Amino acid sequence: DDxxxxxxxxxxxxxxxxxxxxxAMRGALLAVALVAVAEAFAPRVAPAAPARGxxxxxxxxxxxxxxxxLAPMKLGVLFLQLGGPSSSSREEVxxxxxxxxxxxxxxxxxxLLSGFQKPLAYLISNRRAPKSQAAYESIGxxxxxxxxxxxxxxxxxERLRDAGLDARCYFGMRxxxxxxxxxxxxxRRDGRDTLVVVPLYPQYSVSxxxxxxxxxxxxxxxxxxxxxxxxxxxxxxxxxxxxxxxxDAVARLVNDEIAGFTEAEREEGVHVLFSAxxxxxxxxxxxxxxxxxxxxxxxxxxxxLPEDVTVHLSYQSxxxxxxxxxxxxxxxxxx
Numbered sequence: 001d002d003x004x005x006x007x008x009x010x011x012x013x014x015x016x017x018x019x020x021x022x023x024a025m026r027g028a029l030l031a032v033a034l035v036a037v038a039e040a041f042a043p044r045v046a047p048a049a050p051a052r053g054x055x056x057x058x059x060x061x062x063x064x065x066x067x068x069x070l071a072p073m074k075l076g077v078l079f080l081q082l083g084g085p086s087s088s089s090r091e092e093v094x095x096x097x098x099x100x101x102x103x104x105x106x107x108x109x110x111x112l113l114s115g116f117q118k119p120l121a122y123l124i125s126n127r128r129a130p131k132s133q134a135a136y137e138s139i140g141x142x143x144x145x146x147x148x149x150x151x152x153x154x155x156x157x158e159r160l161r162d163a164g165l166d167a168r169c170y171f172g173m174r175x176x177x178x179x180x181x182x183x184x185x186x187x188r189r190d191g192r193d194t195l196v197v198v199p200l201y202p203q204y205s206v207s208x209x210x211x212x213x214x215x216x217x218x219x220x221x222x223x224x225x226x227x228x229x230x231x232x233x234x235x236x237x238x239x240x241x242x243x244x245x246x247x248d249a250v251a252r253l254v255n256d257e258i259a260g261f262t263e264a265e266r267e268e269g270v271h272v273l274f275s276a277x278x279x280x281x282x283x284x285x286x287x288x289x290x291x292x293x294x295x296x297x298x299x300x301x302x303x304x305l306p307e308d309v310t311v312h313l314s315y316q317s318x319x320x321x322x323x324x325x326x327x328x329x330x331x332x333x334x335x
């Protein structure tokens with residue numbers, strides 16, 4: 001059957017208006033959420049210049065007689081993630097791929113060719129679906145990303161509540177169910193008035209965090225009466241690769257593996273390869289900070305590893321004929 005899959009085309013229809021190392025990573029995410037809340041919404045005596053990577057703040061008017069004060073907030077934390085098919089069925093896998101490649105932040109066509117975005121996405125998804133189905137089948141018949149993200153959200157919510165906050169955590173996927181729009185519906189129904197948005201990509205790229213935040217921005221502008229101050233205050237954590245909790249968590253996982261090598265193997269030399277998802281080089285040339293942030297991230301982790309370990313960074317998952325970041329993982333492994 002050559003017909004396009006009966007799935008959302010790039011995004012679901014808008015609803016009618018008016019209606020292993022997991023524990024360590026959870027700790028890092030909790031720290032990100034707590035720091036974002038503290039930095040963005042806690043009372044401040046004097047303004048300070050935002051530190052590198054600090055969340056965008058929403059300004060509020062201070063009291064005339066002293067420090068700024070805020071009413072108790074009903075906090076929502078929104079995790080944004082890529083998404084993935086819950087099964088290895090052709091319909092789900094091809095539908096997910098179609099949504100992915102329909103995104104102009106993933107495949108950029110010249111303006112005159114933009115009308116071919118969806119037909120091209122259909123061709124690519126139709127061709128790649130069998131190989132992707134086999135890959136998902138090899139890991140249990142679908143992506144575990146929704147299950148993992150749900151667990152992260154639940155456990156971070158528990159920790160935030162333990163800290164005395166009236167908090168709820170939500171998550172929305174970019175390219176498959178549950179979509180970001182569904183999470184926003186939940187947040188609205190729950191009557192949250194404060195929102196911390198945390199893309200679950202440690203480094204920022206226009207093709208990952210940027211794409212998810214673009215969807216959020218479109219939804220906010222379409223319903224300003226719901227999502228704009230004073231009805232809703234919100235802040236974004238655009239990147240968190242440089243947070244100590246994250247660097248410590250990744251280094252701890254790597255060091256646990258290094259500890260399994262014998263002394264003789266250590267003398268021969270231990271190499272650690274960080275294989276990152278690549279992006280087209282043109283994105284970086286246009287100002288995307290992803291490569292610089294990835295290099296800094298690897299450097300921060302490498303400082304926490306034994307001195308006799310050699311660290312490498314490579315990039316994988318190239319799509320299409322354009323030049324992507326190098327070195328590629330395929331080139332690096334033989335070396």
